Amino acid sequence: MTKEVQEKLQDFLGQQLPEAMELLRRMVETNSFTANVAGVDEVGRLTAEAFDPLGFGAQVVPCADTRFGKHVVLTRKGTGNKTVGFVSHLDTVFPPEEEVANDFHWREEVHGGQTRLYGPGTVDIKGGTVVVYMMLSALAAVVPDVFEKINWVILLNAAEEDFVDDFKTLCLAQLPQKETLACLVFEGGRMLGDDYQLVVSRKGMARYKISVTGRGAHAGSAHHTGASALLQMAEIVQKVSTLTDYDRDLTFNVGVMHSGTVVNRVPHLAEAEVEFRTFEEDVFTEALISMKSLEGYSTIRSVKDDFACQTHIVQTHHNEPWPVNENTNHLLKIWQRAGQKIGREVWPESRGGLSDGNRLWDYVPTLDGLGPAGGNGHCSERAADGSKDQEYAVKDSFVPKALLNTLGLLELCRG
Known part of the structure; x- marks a missing residue:
């Protein structure tokens, strides 16, 4: 790729930024809390509308869990047989009433010379969807031969924040394993000064209900x-907490507990x-065994007749770890070479939170953290003393991140 093409891409992306920010504003101003079906579907409609001029057809797929909105698949058939997948999601974690209560809405503010775009989903993950739009628009305008050759598939999860299982099945059906060059996930990407971090592995997670x-x-x-x-639950909670082992990056968190109705009654349920x-x-497997061993646990008994409390364990979610692996590292090296072309280092990051990448990395080569830089994901509160602040994306990160991704994509597609 010539320096001239790189400069044309950068110029195009810079000129496109106002249009991209307007698209992001419209998305952010549409509440798409996971349980807000109408809002999630409206963001899906806005996204499909944005990609339509680029030749993408839209398919809406009802979520298997009828409490949630519709997944969206945007596809553009190429002249070749290779496919690239882009993964984002339509939902956020913010109910409408929370946005109102915390005055959490789209706005631009300058902090220490940095322009921040505040609002629900700016960095997780509507900003990532906009980066995809910028990349593909730039390819179509500047490098049309590559744009026309590849089969592009954009997969938008309606309920990523609730770990719905059927989205994986949808992705596997849309991404032919042998022909798919990469699955690119557009969760927010952190920066180290002027350098980038891309996510190459993520923790696995399992959730349980203890009764x-x-x-x-x-x-x-x-x-x-x-x-x-x-009392029995109090003992179990302490046992679970002691399973945390920071030396092995294993954390257990008891996040919710309920018991009792009135103070003059011995609680019969917890x-x-x-x-x-x-x-x-291997640590994940050990942790599964540790939780399973609590089934039937009983130490608290009635003084009168030795009646024993009984413990029941039900697993409600299971997401295997995304480990460091050869295919992801291959993509990372391509993006590192792209970074060198624009004078930026690209570093690998292992992240504790989950994404759809956890479910796809072992099927097709997967790289994550390709969205804009930002901070305070999942946060809606703001404190006057600065101890709390709301989710934001860094406005000035959109063009350089889209350029980095486009350069990486060009090398990947030209092979």
Whole structure:
């Protein structure tokens, strides 16, 4: 690729930025909390409308879980047999009432010379979808031979924040394994000064619901007949917490616990929700075994007749780790060479949060963190003292990140 092509791409992306920011504003101003079906579907419609002039056809696919909106697949058939997939999602974690309560809306602010775009989904992940739009628009305008040759597939998850299972099935059906050069995931990308980090691995995660049944009793006249489910759960919670092992990047978190109704009654039921995360597959397997071993756990009994509390463990989510692997590293090296062309270093990042990449990396080569830079993902609160701030994307990161990605894509597609 010549320096002239690189300069033309950069010029095009710079001129396109106002249009791209207007698209992002429209997306962000549409609430698409996962459970807001109408809002999620509207963001899907806006996205399909934006890509239509580039020749992309749209297919809407109902989510298998009818509580949620529709997945969207945008495709453009090329003249060749190679495919590139782009993965983003339509939903956010912010209910409409939370946005109103925290005055969390689209706006531009300057902080220390940095222009920030605040609003729900600016960095997670509507900004990433806009980067895809910028990249493909630039390819179509500046390098049409590559744009016309490749089969482009854009996959938009309606309920990524709820870990719906059917989106993986949809992706596998749309990305032919032997012909797919890459699956590119557009979660936000962190920066180290002027350098970039791209995600090459992610922790796996499993979630559980723990239920303890005991026996209720009057707290005054019949306390000795009761078996407190709350006390049993308190012991289990501590046992689970001790499984955390920072040296192995294994964390257990008891995030929710409920028990009891009134203070003059021995609690007969307790429930808790737990998740663990880790990078290593063998550590993940050990953690699964540790949680399974708690099934039937019982140490709290009634003084009267030895009636025992009983513990029941149900796994509600299971997402295997995305480990460092050869195929992802191959993509990283391509993007590192692209970075050298624009004077930027590109570094690998292992991230604790999940993405759809966890479910796709072992099927097709996958690289993540290709969206804009930003911060405070999943945060809607702001404090006057600066101790809390809302989600934002860095406006000045869109053009350079789109350029980096486009240069990487060109090398990948030209092979």
